[in-house]
Amino acid sequence: MEVKNIPFNKPFLTGKENHYIYQAVASGKISGDGKFTKLCHDFFEHKFGFKKCLLTTSCTDALEMAAILINIEVGDEVIMPSYTFVSTSNAFVLRGAKIIFADSDTKNPNLDVSKLEALITDKTKAIVPVHYAGISCDMDAIMRLADKYNLFVIEDAAQAIDSYYTDKNGITKPLGSIGHLSAFSFHETKNIMSGEGGMLVINDERFIARAEIIREKGTNRSSFFKGEIDKYGWVDMGSSFLPSDIIAAFLYAQLENLEDIQKRRKAIWNYYYKELQYLANTGQIVLPHIPNFASNNAHMFYIVCKNLDERQGLISALKENSILSVFHYLSLHKSPYYSNKHDGRDLPNSDFYSDNLLRLPMYYELTETDLALITKTISKFYERKL
């Protein structure tokens, strides 16, 4: 009997991607900011109320744009979790910032906001909360600190599309709409994807004009196309942050199916949660914690094991059944690149998630049979251990 492999991720195609790419290609205008880029911008601005959206070639690039926009200079300090993808920090390191790594919460990998204020100095320029697994950070607490110390907040919303935060007044806001700037990813592992891809969201309008310049290689070409000036030139630093319209065409097909994709992912997430809850009840594993102020966009399903050995055992047990599960994020403050630049503080929760968090397969086309096999394999693993 042939054994079916269950990968960790499988990009889902809605069926319209090639159709729209074909349209883009046939239009003969496939460089950046073509028809589909504009359709994507409009979609995001209308659906989520983001003030201004600009597609980029990656979430990394969106973060780099943010770092340039807030004028990060050598020596500026930027506070972010140590438990995050390297791009969160690289974008600021490239501008000369010193990264002040903060610890995760005990309840989930997001920033422990109770420890943030102690990290703020007169060199701090920004806080970069990462909405891990699409689950919101405590944004009221973070925005309060930012107001108090006059800091910028850049949401790393790489995983957080279609996820929400409900503030102290009961107002629910999409993640990415709260900080001054936000960055989304459309890498193929994300709910909505285009292979590689990203987006900068600008909520503070002071940044809009300059963002358009920086994205167009530091030229005022965007004003030129709007007929505001009669020739364009070099007015600022910048890069080429625009994706080809082929990428935007692909992305637009995904966006049109956002509701369907989200519905299916949430069903998968709920299946995992329900089937594995008894292991959490008996203290064998810890399940994702979603605070009252946060929604769940079903970007990821993870469990937290007791220790590194147990996690390794579980990865192996799953692999024996051709199921691929993955850990990730080695604490950045302990990385080869940054350990000697870090100030030496222990970040035990970050290290804890590095050692113990395990991500289970999560993609649209996971079947009930797949899910049953995965949860049964996990159950068996823990039964053997009893």
Add this chain to the structure above:
Amino acid sequence: MEVKNIPFNKPFLTGKENHYIYQAVASGKISGDGKFTKLCHDFFEHKFGFKKCLLTTSCTDALEMAAILINIEVGDEVIMPSYTFVSTSNAFVLRGAKIIFADSDTKNPNLDVSKLEALITDKTKAIVPVHYAGISCDMDAIMRLADKYNLFVIEDAAQAIDSYYTDKNGITKPLGSIGHLSAFSFHETKNIMSGEGGMLVINDERFIARAEIIREKGTNRSSFFKGEIDKYGWVDMGSSFLPSDIIAAFLYAQLENLEDIQKRRKAIWNYYYKELQYLANTGQIVLPHIPNFASNNAHMFYIVCKNLDERQGLISALKENSILSVFHYLSLHKSPYYSNKHDGRDLPNSDFYSDNLLRLPMYYELTETDLALITKTISKFYERKL
């Protein structure tokens, strides 16, 4: 009678682009470094003998990788022509370099190598020759200076695919294979294109391992996939320079048709040259100058007018016949962003090309009828002036 518009550029589709994109999409692996990215790398490495090729999201990004690879730091000086696209300089400005703008030659817009040595100081780290219109700079002279002063040479080969340089020993080398590093563009205006896109070429092997790290967000993920290490982490600065494999699939279709595309473009170029030569002979315009050491890849056909007014008149005359011609490159040393950082030297040849160079329509699908109309319109314009 309907008037046919003749645009300045029209991206040419070989017909296989959608087929390969479909394959990439169906494979479910459309993030960076998939099957088509590797096919493109192999194509370039075999066809042109480049030591190592890495696709990027743009030529700008390839130049940024080069700037990181040669460790540009605040205060380092980089010599490049003032008559170039902003990305040539932006990539180094982002790393803190001071740009030393050099003048163009009298015979074509490439660097005037006779004036280069005087610009070299003990802060100079690199020379960035731009092969304007795909016509080679005097690379023997540039490499000799680089050797003498221990400088890096980064070829801006954005326009220079499939173009060649014959050195003093009679050896013919593809542009992009001579400097330590080189950057190519696949923007939709280029001979071979993917909407947006670029490539870093590494000829000095010392840079290969680090280039793979920098392109993968500063991680040693590339070694991880090769099985050289068992987990990957953050080891250097970096960014996300990889294009989606969708872009590579598109590009590969173009590459398969390189010969056909080049043949057609050269025929168009030769038509222009032949039909307009009499205007050059009578001193009305100047035609492109191709030095003995350089080949012509027919990236661009330009003429040089006598003055700004005459060029504007010609642009208008062409526009009246629905023909779009364009000037470009305002001298960067006079740009709003850099004029107060420039050292004040006059660069008269750069300014001359800014004022007088005019690019004529150049794309695969230009017909003989189109070409006849364009050259006839130019002839009439100059006849009226006599």
